[in-house]
Amino acid sequence: xxxxxxxxxxxxxxxxxxxxxxxxxxxxxxxxxxxxxxxxxxxxxxxxxxxxxxxxxxxxxxxxxxxxxxxxxxxxxxxxxxxxxxxxxxxxxxxxxxxxxxxxxxxxxxxxxxxxxxxxxxxxxxxxxxxxxxxxxxxxxxxxxxxxxxxxxxxxxxxxxxxxxxxxxxxxxxxxxxxxxxxxxxxxxxxxxxxxxxxxxxxxxxxxxxxxxxxxxxxxxxxxxxxxxxxxxxxxxxxxxxxxxxxxxxxxxxxxxxxxxxxxxxxxxxxxxxxxxxxxxxxxxxxxxxxxxxxxxxxxxxxxxxxxxxxxxxxxxxxxxxxxxxxxxxxxxxxxxxxxxxxxxxxxxxxxxxxxxxxxxxxxxxxxxxxxxxxxxxxxxxxxxxxxxxxxxxxxxxxxxxxxxxxxxxxxxxxxxxxxxxxxxxxxxxxxxxxxxxxxxxxxxxxxxxxx
Numbered sequence: 001x002x003x004x005x006x007x008x009x010x011x012x013x014x015x016x017x018x019x020x021x022x023x024x025x026x027x028x029x030x031x032x033x034x035x036x037x038x039x040x041x042x043x044x045x046x047x048x049x050x051x052x053x054x055x056x057x058x059x060x061x062x063x064x065x066x067x068x069x070x071x072x073x074x075x076x077x078x079x080x081x082x083x084x085x086x087x088x089x090x091x092x093x094x095x096x097x098x099x100x101x102x103x104x105x106x107x108x109x110x111x112x113x114x115x116x117x118x119x120x121x122x123x124x125x126x127x128x129x130x131x132x133x134x135x136x137x138x139x140x141x142x143x144x145x146x147x148x149x150x151x152x153x154x155x156x157x158x159x160x161x162x163x164x165x166x167x168x169x170x171x172x173x174x175x176x177x178x179x180x181x182x183x184x185x186x187x188x189x190x191x192x193x194x195x196x197x198x199x200x201x202x203x204x205x206x207x208x209x210x211x212x213x214x215x216x217x218x219x220x221x222x223x224x225x226x227x228x229x230x231x232x233x234x235x236x237x238x239x240x241x242x243x244x245x246x247x248x249x250x251x252x253x254x255x256x257x258x259x260x261x262x263x264x265x266x267x268x269x270x271x272x273x274x275x276x277x278x279x280x281x282x283x284x285x286x287x288x289x290x291x292x293x294x295x296x297x298x299x300x301x302x303x304x305x306x307x308x309x310x311x312x313x314x315x316x317x318x319x320x321x322x323x324x325x326x327x328x329x330x331x332x333x334x335x336x337x338x339x340x341x342x343x344x345x346x347x348x349x350x351x352x353x354x355x356x357x358x359x360x361x362x363x364x365x366x367x368x369x370x371x372x373x374x375x376x377x378x379x380x381x382x383x384x385x386x387x388x389x390x391x392x393x394x395x396x397x398x399x400x401x402x403x404x405x406x407x408x409x410x411x412x413x414x415x416x417x418x419x420x421x422x423x424x425x426x427x428x429x430x431x432x433x434x435x436x437x438x439x440x441x442x443x444x445x446x447x448x449x450x451x452x
Contacts, residue, residue, distance in 0.1 A: 003118060004032045006040035008065065009145070010058055011048025013201050013237075013409075015081060016145060017154040019046045022080070022110045023143035029111040033143070037065060038072035042114050047083035050167065051339035058083045059095075066097035076117035078102060080110070085127065085171040092123050100124035104172055105132050130158070130173030136182040140189050149388065149425030150197035150233075150408055151190050155183055155221065159203035161240065163267075164278040164345040165307065165338065168203055175204060177212045184224050191230035196425060197388065198225060199235045199407065206239040206248065219247035226255045232427070233388070235407055237263040241289045242280045253296040259404045260300040262293065267307050269324025270317040276349070277310060283324060290328060301405035303332035308365060309358030310338045311349035318361050325368050331376060332411050333369040335362045370437050377412070377435035384445050387414050389426045401428070403440075411438075418444035 005026055009019035022044065023033060034040050043065045047058035068074040076099040079091055085103040092098060099121075100113050105128040116124055144151050158173040159166075187198055202208065209217030218239075225234055234257050239248075241264045252258045268274050271282045293300055306321060325333065337358035340347045387401040390413070399422055400413045416430045422444075429445035 002030050002032045003041040003114065004034045004039055005042045005044060005114065006034050006037045007044050007046065007145075008061055009046045010061060011046075011050065011054055011082070013152045013199070014154055014203070015046055015048055017142070017152050017201070018081065018104075018107055019044075020142035020145055021138050022046070022107050023145070024141040025108065025110055025138055026114075027143060028141060031111070031114065037068045037074070040068065040072065040074055042076045042078060042117060043068060043074055044078045044080055044110070047079055047081040049083045049086055049171075051336070051341065053339070055083065062095060062098065066095070069097065076100065076114070078110075078113060078117070080107065082171050085130065086167070088125055088127055092125075101126070103127035103130070105130050108138060130171065131176070132173075136178055139178070139182065140186045142186075144190070144193065144195070146408070147390070147424055148194050150199060151195045152199045152201050153183060153187060153190075154178075154201050155205060155208050156202040160207070161204060161280075162278060164276065164349075165310065165341065167341050167344055170343060172203065175207060175211055177209050177217075179212065180209070180217065180221050180224060183221060184228070187225055187228050187231065191228050194230075194425070196231065196427075197233040197235065197408075198231055199237060201237050204238060204240050204243065205236060206241075206244040216243060216245050216248070219245065219251040222248065222251050222255065222258060226257045231257060233257065233259050233404060235259045235261055237407065239264055241266060241286055244289060246292070249292055249296050252300075260297045261303070261405050261407065262300065263303045263407070264289075266304045268310065268317075268321055269306070270313075270320040273310055273313055273317050273321075276312065276346070277307075278345070283320075287328070301331040302328075303334075303407070303411070304330050305334045305336065306365060307336050307338050308361040309353040309355075311346055311353065312351045313338075313353055313361075322365060322368055325365065325372075329372050330369070331405065332373075333365075334410075335365045335369070337362050373412075374435070374437045377438065377440055380432045380440055381435055383432050385414060385430050385432060385440070385442075387416070387428050387430045389422045389424050389428060391424055392422070399444075401430070412440065414440045414442065416442045416444055420444060 009016050045062055048054040066077050078100045079098050080102040084101040088101050099117050106126040109126045156177040158175045159168050160175040385403045389401045392399050397417055400415050430442045431445045432440050432442040434441035
């Protein structure tokens, strides 16, 4: 009987893709994947340690999974990903329950490591050069762990931005793009498997291709993906405004398959804070780029994230951020409190902000955005939206889904009544009749399986 493996993937959607690639490698090599950890011979935790909360969650999950050595049939615990890359020595010292560590550039060794564990080896460490050239052969065999109608497409690895608060370049390496040909091939395979929505992710999506082709080629990649039969929606996440090109904006406006939606990780609205963060933008540059997006696509939904409580952030600088939010009126917005990360320049800056002040500023910013979001949702009442069905509420004729302006697992939902039986992944038209602060409520207008 083949060994069984259970996977837990923590952190971002880019981590999820890495987990899916490892799952594909394991299946190819004859391992059986199980969802119940009690049945697993090996448990793999693909970890995140981007901020303190993620680090703590990773540690707690590792210790929780290690309990299955006592109550299940687990013979080995593998820690993969960012935590393993960043704290490879400390893991074995602090958590003897762990049998192996795999860094962020060594995922392809997963099968061999499991074999070594099953043969009785302990304290196995596989940490490759984080700047190694990307191998692409295993990506097309990944096992999708999302719902079968959408999937993430990771177009590059690493980051060259070196923001002062961020540890990613030290654990993921420099920016390395995958080839256009490999990404098209992978998307064609996904489309044949029934995937209708592709969500493009990277540490910095907008700079895609510059390392391989000498200039940004995101617009070329998008045009190629739009040609693939079966793909209905293409969504862009993590596009740095500084490197988002005019060509990409124009392709987004021209191609009907590309969602009029973009995630721009802006991080702050004060020029002085942006400078301390090591960001290349100013408020003026940000406004110009947002104006270009809205001129090209008046209906575009712009999502962003902000960090409050960055070292030395004054009340005036925080107010500049609030004024910026109120002026721009982002369609979607997330706020994080600054996390003092060991090994980053910002961690050594003077005047670290107290936690209660950070939290208070986060609450204020989110209240401002809540009012903006509520007004946006209210304006949708009476409109007809194309929605991709995501599920049905138990024992009710109520379904939920997303519009083109809502990313999976991030944004709001549309709840709607339907006497007609619907399947997750169907495209339908929904008449919006009510609205909450972040979600829409309506009734089925008609079903449209073609996605048109």
